[in-house]
Amino acid sequence: MAIQDLNQEVLNLVRKHYPQIAERTLQEDIAQVGKVMHFRAGEMIMDFGSYVKIVPLIIKGSIKVSREDEEGNELFLYYLQPGETCSMSFTCCMMNKKSEIRTVAEEDTTVIGIPTRYMDEWMTRYPSWKNFVMLSYDNRMLELIRTIDSIAFKKMDERLLDYLEKKAEANNSRTINATHQEIAYDLNASREAVSRLLKQLEKEGEVELGRNRIELL
Amino acid sequence: MAIQDLNQEVLNLVRKHYPQIAERTLQEDIAQVGKVMHFRAGEMIMDFGSYVKIVPLIIKGSIKVSREDEEGNELFLYYLQPGETCSMSFTCCMMNKKSEIRTVAEEDTTVIGIPTRYMDEWMTRYPSWKNFVMLSYDNRMLELIRTIDSIAFKKMDERLLDYLEKKAEANNSRTINATHQEIAYDLNASREAVSRLLKQLEKEGEVELGRNRIELL
DNA sequence: TCCCCCCTGTGACCTTCATCACTGCCCCTT
DNA sequence: AAGGGGCAGTGATGAAGGTCACAGGGGGGA
Numbered sequence: 001m002a003i004q005d006l007n008q009e010v011l012n013l014v015r016k017h018y019p020q021i022a023e024r025t026l027q028e029d030i031a032q033v034g035k036v037m038h039f040r041a042g043e044m045i046m047d048f049g050s051y052v053k054i055v056p057l058i059i060k061g062s063i064k065v066s067r068e069d070e071e072g073n074e075l076f077l078y079y080l081q082p083g084e085t086c087s088m089s090f091t092c093c094m095m096n097k098k099s100e101i102r103t104v105a106e107e108d109t110t111v112i113g114i115p116t117r118y119m120d121e122w123m124t125r126y127p128s129w130k131n132f133v134m135l136s137y138d139n140r141m142l143e144l145i146r147t148i149d150s151i152a153f154k155k156m157d158e159r160l161l162d163y164l165e166k167k168a169e170a171n172n173s174r175t176i177n178a179t180h181q182e183i184a185y186d187l188n189a190s191r192e193a194v195s196r197l198l199k200q201l202e203k204e205g206e207v208e209l210g211r212n213r214i215e216l217l
Numbered sequence: 218m219a220i221q222d223l224n225q226e227v228l229n230l231v232r233k234h235y236p237q238i239a240e241r242t243l244q245e246d247i248a249q250v251g252k253v254m255h256f257r258a259g260e261m262i263m264d265f266g267s268y269v270k271i272v273p274l275i276i277k278g279s280i281k282v283s284r285e286d287e288e289g290n291e292l293f294l295y296y297l298q299p300g301e302t303c304s305m306s307f308t309c310c311m312m313n314k315k316s317e318i319r320t321v322a323e324e325d326t327t328v329i330g331i332p333t334r335y336m337d338e339w340m341t342r343y344p345s346w347k348n349f350v351m352l353s354y355d356n357r358m359l360e361l362i363r364t365i366d367s368i369a370f371k372k373m374d375e376r377l378l379d380y381l382e383k384k385a386e387a388n389n390s391r392t393i394n395a396t397h398q399e400i401a402y403d404l405n406a407s408r409e410a411v412s413r414l415l416k417q418l419e420k421e422g423e424v425e426l427g428r429n430r431i432e433l434l
Numbered sequence: 435t436c437c438c439c440c441c442t443g444t445g446a447c448c449t450t451c452a453t454c455a456c457t458g459c460c461c462c463t464t
Numbered sequence: 465a466a467g468g469g470g471c472a473g474t475g476a477t478g479a480a481g482g483t484c485a486c487a488g489g490g491g492g493g494a
Contacts, residue, residue: 067362069370077365091355100362123351124341134340137354138308144361145284145317148294151368152405153286156451179471188369190452195472211460211471373481396441407482412442428441428490 007031010112013059017083018132026126030057034112039105046103052092054113058082061109062170066102066186075151076163076186078143079106079170087136090119106170157197159187161206168216176214224248227329230276234300235349243343247274251329256322263320268313271330272306275299278326279387283319283403292368293380293403295360296323296387304353307336323387374414376404378423385433393431 011031014021021027034057039045041061046052048068056063063080065088080086080103088101094116122129150159163186167176184194198214201207208215228248231238238244251274256262258278263269265285273280280297282305297303297320305318311333339346367376380403384393401411415431418424425432 067365067369069366071370073370075365075369087354088358091351094351095355100359123347124344127341130340130347134308134311134350137304137358138312141305141354141358141361142317144358144365148284148292148361148365148368149286151365152284152292153288153290181471191472192453192474193451196451196474199473209472398441408442409444409483410481413444413481416443426442 010034010036013112014057017059018057020128020132022128023126026122026129029118029122030112030114033118034114037111037113039109039111041105041107041109043105044102045105046099046101048100048102049098051096052089052099052116054115055085055089055119056111056113057085059110059112061105061107063109063111064104064106064170066104067100068102073188074185075188077101077147078140079166081170084139085132085136087133087140090133090137094120106167107172156187156189156193157200160194160197161201163187164207164214164216174216176216177212178214179212227251227253230329231274234276235274237345237349239345240343243339243346246335246339247329247331250335251331254328254330256326256328258322258324258326260322261319262322263316263318265317265319266315269306269316269333271332272302272336273328273330274302276327276329278322278324280326280328281321281323281387283321284317285319290405291402292405294318294364295357296383298387301356302349302353304350304357307350307354311336323384324389373404373406373410374417377411377414378418380404381424381431381433391433393433394429395431396429 008031011027013036014027014030014034021030035054036059037056039061045056045063058080059082061082063086065077065080065086067075067077086103088099091097092099119133123133124130150162154162160183163183164176167178168174180194180198181191183189184191187194198207198209202209205217207217225248228244230253231244231247231251238247252271253276254273256278262273262280275297276299278299280303282294282297282303284292284294303320305316308314336350340350341347367379371379377400380400381393384395385391397411397415398408400406401408404411415424415426419426422434424434
């Protein structure tokens with residue numbers, strides 16, 4: 001594929017999925033330097049502690065963002081969907097800091113990767129890029145606060161149901177393929193607790209259970 | 218006090234507490250439009266659900282930021298200290314959104330209040346303002362993640378000790394004036410649990426307890 | 435001074451969830 | 465077909481912390 005074609009592909013993707021990125025010259029800048037990247041479902045994109053070199057604009061699929069502490073306890077934070085970006089990347093990039101989070105492709109996922117060094121310049125040059133970045137930060141802060149609400153104020157049954165709903169949305173499917181153990185990791189809970197609560201939800205007619213499979217009703 | 222004097226006062230405060238705000242013209246702009254504001258210890262600055270009209274640059278004292286859910290359960294998030302600002306304000310202001318948090322003066326506190334409408338313009342005009350805003354967002358995100366770590370991974374005794382340390386730092390004093398009930402609210406715990414854990418900490422020689430008073434050792 | 439209210443301390447009991455132990459089943463491999 | 469590994473279900477037990485009840489003490493106000 002010729003460079004010219006690639007540029008045109010990126011240009012089209014940006015115009016389609018990021019209408020708020022309005023300036024024609026910014027769109028063209030992105031097409032100049034952005035690279036289309038593909039990740040398979042389950043592939044790790046960025047691990048805790050690694051250095052970030054690109055900012056991803058998500059085009060297709062979804063990305064799971066989670067946190068891990070020193071003892072290896074894990075906790076799911078939120079999903080990134082098409083039209084969104086990873087605001088943790090911005091300053092990570094700009095300050096050359098280690099990542100505080102882990103990102104994994106939830107489905108097969110396509111992003112446009114933008115090398116760090118353009119971030120800063122575009123912020124001053126393009127108002128719509130500045131707004132995009134600011135709004136991303138704000139949305140992520142809100143998601144983090146919702147996550148805090150959930151952990152601090154809710155019990156496990158409600159957290160589980162919220163989690164299943166989000167996962168269904170991220171996968172565009174009411175059928176979730178996951179083991180109880182995987183869910184337990186994401187909620188920082190025990191496998192047995194998740195099993196029992198799922199059984200409970202099944203009795204209440206909220207879900208239908210199968211091996212490696214949960215059907216949301 | 219003449220306008221001229223006020224401007225000079227703000228100018229001096231900015232230069233002293235915000236060295237990273239480097240451009241002379243930006244400093245002068247802040248001195249033009251910024252207003253010095255005072256809050257008494259315990260005074261509520263902004264409640265959950267209210268609209269934000271200024272961005273505060275903190276000069277002296279400290280501000281407690283907390284979250285509340287629909288049922289009135291409360292949770293302490295973090296303190297803002299001199300040299301910092303409330304990044305939740307930025308887009309709240311810019312998008313005219315309701316506040317998701319509550320802020321209360323922890324000590325007697327002085328801030329420079331900057332009206333919303335300058336935020337945006339300065340972002341493109343002054344690199345150091347842009348960096349300041351971006352760094353603020355990043356620091357707050359990190360604080361929120363630390364808060365999540367704390368709630369998700371730690372038990373109450375450790376959370377309590379962390380809380381006391383932070384409160385001591387925010388008040389510049391190893392003596393904390395607070396009732397067990399107030400601490401319990403901040404940690405979203407029960408008063409009895411806090412009492413028992415404090416007693417435990419006293420036995421371990423970590424603190425000394427008095428009425429309305431906790432001495433950190 | 436005396437009284438009352440607020441703060442603290444503590445026991446008893448309950449819920450939620452972690453942990454341990456074990457069973458049984460599905461499905462894949464050989 | 466037989467075996468085995470991963471997954472799900474379930475009981476027993478315990479720890480953390482919430483809830484309820486009540487006692488005691490200190491300090492400020494009438």
